[in-house]
Amino acid sequence: MRIVGLTGGIGTGKSTVGERLRAQGVPVLDADQVARAVVAPGEPALADIAAAFGADALDATGALDRAAMRARIARDPDARRTLEAITHPRIQAETARWLAAQAAAGHPVAVVEAALLVETGSYRLYPEVVVVSCAPEVQLARVVARDGQTEAQARALIGTQLPLAAKEAVATVVVRNDGDRAQLDSQVAALLQRWTSPGAQGT
DSSP: OEEEEEEEOTTSSHHHHHHHHHHTTOOEEEHHHHHHHHTSTTSHHHHHHHHHHOGGGBOTTSSBOHHHHHHHHHHOHHHHHHHHHHHHHHHHHHHHHHHHHHHHTTOSEEEEEOTTTTTTTGGGGOSEEEEEEOOHHHHHHHHHHHHOOOHHHHHHHHTTSOOHHHHHTTOSEEEEOSSOHHHHHHHHHHHHHHHHSTTGGGO
């Protein structure tokens, strides 16, 4: 089974590509959903986080206080490393289980979609890495339009991720999403052809 990592910057259309692939019958795992699931109430990771960071890591309901943790790791690199040491092995284990299930089901290809695939270094786990990208000005306009933010806020949000050029540098395939949906769909079709044509598993 061909295993593919799918990523891109905010506003580039990564999730849209994932949706298009699902519509064509390709199994796609949203790693961000896995990350949320492993820290859900009752999960061992949440107890480990509370032990490491104290009760203020949790909200009034006992769930992870995501806003508080985001603020904490933004100002404290050691806190980020501690959090990642708790969550990343569990995320990787869940992802590995999912991939094994897709292989057992006979799928020729399975895709893991993750926003921070390059930032975390997880892209090295995937033989093929698809990066969805676009021009920086297109990315900025999309984030402003989608999230209703000011241009300054959008720039700050984009700045929390690696530049698109850095992500493209580690890509096996770059999907350019500067145009309309028809252009994007044609590139998704090319991906499917690349993955499923005769002899594709050896390429």
